[in-house]
Amino acid sequence: MLEGWQASQGKPCQGGGGTCLGRNMMQRPDQADFIGGLLMAGIGVFAALYARHYDFGSARQMGPGYFPVIVGWLMAALGAAIAIQAVIRGGEGLKPALFPPALVLGVVVLFGLMLDRAGLVLTLLLCLFLLTFMSRNLTLAGRLLASVAITLFSMAIFVGGLGVYLPLWPAILINGG
Structure with missing residues (x-):
């Protein structure tokens, strides 16, 4: 009874496992x-x-x-x-995951390295396909469909809508070697 009164008054609890301020004091x-x-x-x-x-x-x-x-x-x-x-x-602690941030950072670096060499279309397709691995719910068809759809949307915005000049395809495909 005393512990409940102290919790409602916002005072420190007595004993080891009392509940104060609406949560267990041992809870993170x-x-x-x-x-x-x-x-x-x-x-x-x-x-x-x-x-x-x-x-x-x-x-x-x-x-x-x-x-x-x-x-x-x-x-x-x-x-x-x-x-x-x-x-x-209170609640759960963070469960640090190294894979998602490392994947995003790696894809950003890959995008920067590939854009001039492979062109916007192939670079976006590959980078977006790799990023779909952050979701465990997508099938291979879903990954491919998402990559193609976002690539087409990105091209429509940046190249078509904003007029940003970016090489769309690798120079080897355009110049023939």
Whole structure:
């Protein structure tokens, strides 16, 4: 009974395994939300402090620094609230996975190395096909279909819509050797 009263009052628990502030004190915080909240708060503080160099103005006549400062502090407060909630709520720890970040980094490097030599079409097809391995739910046909669809969409946007000049095919196919 005493432990329940102390938990409702936000006081430290007595004994080893009491529940305080709605969670077991031995439970780890939800690390994903905690880290995300801290990053969000840090970016918000940075934005608010960086924008101090601009004229702030007033609510009636806003200067160029008004909006970034207000949004930065709101972002910092929201990030802090997310981090605090993650500590109170608790949750699972992060299960670090090396494969997804290494795959993305490798594909970015591969894209940079291949684009001039293989052209946009083959580079996108290969890189996107490799990235589909981040999903365990796709079949081979699904991987190929996703790669082709995103390649066509990317070509439509960058080459057709924006007019960005990129070699579409390898020079050996265009020049014949």
